[in-house]
Structures are given as C-alpha cells and as structure tokens.
Amino acid sequence: MGTEREGAVKIERAFDSTLESVDEAEALILESAANAGFDEDEQHHISMAARECLVNAVVHGNRYSAHKKVHLVIETSSDRIRILITDEGEGFDLTELPDPLAEENLLRHSGRGIFLIRAFMDDLQMRKVSPHGTEVTLVKIRGRNEDK
C-alpha cells in the first residue's frame, strides 16, 4: 500500500516473521531509497541498516512466531528516508548492549547489529509500544553520507 502527497511517498506493509520476509522488506526499502534519489553507497547503507533492524525484529523480537507480524512503514521525501520497523515481541534494553569496539568484545560472534545501524543512518530511535513490541525508527538524509 502506498500513498503520495507533494512529492512524499509513504508505503506500509506487514510481513510474516521469517527471513524470507526480511529479504522482501529489504528489497522494498532499497527500491524506495533508489526512487528517492539516494546514491549507491547511501542505498547500500540504508539497506544494510534496515536489514539488521528487520533481522532483530524477526529473530529477537517476534522469535520467528507465525502469530506475530513485522510492520514496515517507509516514508520518503525530497531529502530523506524514514523507516519504521515494529515487531510484536517483548522488547529489549539498549543499555544492556556491550560496546562491540571494546578490545574484549572485538572477537565476539554477535552484538554488532545496532552499532552498524547507528554507523550507517543519521538517526536511530527505539521505543516500546503497547501492548507488546518495539518500534524502531531509522532516518537517512540524502547527501550526508560522508564519514558515516
């Protein structure tokens, strides 16, 4: 489902909690970023950040539950893309995440997803939603990818 107003485009979709859905949602986000005029590197960063977030929603949020959906909203305007990804899980505390760049964590198998999202996007916000779930908002501004 998509709506368009004054050059802005909004797409809303709900996905099953599967890795195939992650691929499908990522492809949709990539297409939206390309249509909005982001360059190839920016598109790659948006797609990677969104994928990390979608995987978190499916794996850690909804735990692959067939009864839970991942909700995606993509909003593009003249200078930015805003992506909202919401799961129906129990949520988690960002403050509990160890720093993946700390010497003692460099060789850990996991724990880099949120770090990569922050590195690749201009803004990351997370909040718990009622009754269950976590909503993550990612924002990328066009032409501001240097040093990101």
Added chain:
Amino acid sequence: MNNRQVGDVTVVDVSGRITLGEGSSELRDALRDLVAKGNKKILLNLGDVSYIDSSGIGELVSGFTSVSNQGGQLKLLNLTKRVKDLLQITKLYTVFEVHDDEAGAIRSFA
C-alpha cells in the same frame, strides 16, 4: 563457495551474500569442516562477495578464532571496498591479515 588447494594452503572462494539465512551458515559449515579435517592454513577469497551483514561478520570472526585456537591461520583476500569499509568500521580490519594478491598471500603462510 569453492575450495582449492594451493600447496598446503586451502583457498576458499566465497561469492554472493554472506547474510543470515543465506551464506553465513554455509560459511560457518565450510570453515568448521576445514578445521575438523586439520586444515591450518586457510585463505578466504572474498573478491566476489557483494554483501556481508553482522551475522556474516560474526562467522568470519568465529572462523578466525576457531582456526587460531587450532594453531592455524585464517587470512582474507581481495576485499571489496564495501567489505573493507565494514571491517574498518567494526575495528576488525586490524584483527585479520588482509591481502590483495593471491600469490603473496599464499607465500605469507610459509
């Protein structure tokens, strides 16, 4: 994913995406298999890898640790700019020994 033996070095040519649900479990299994068979000199050729996510990075790190713990060496070859950037952002570029030239990489194991 394809393995070649060059002298006593096993070169693993990896292509496509190394992501959760796609190539990361394949990479994990391939490295576990090589370690189990006693291969201690492993060169991962990532020249045709288009995309790695955090799960793929995790498998590279686990493979590196597992090979090192067995007294072996795992080195990387032909990183694309995107993969190199990713390893730099995550500070792993200094952890791995990275080569741009296969012959040089093979010699470095001697």
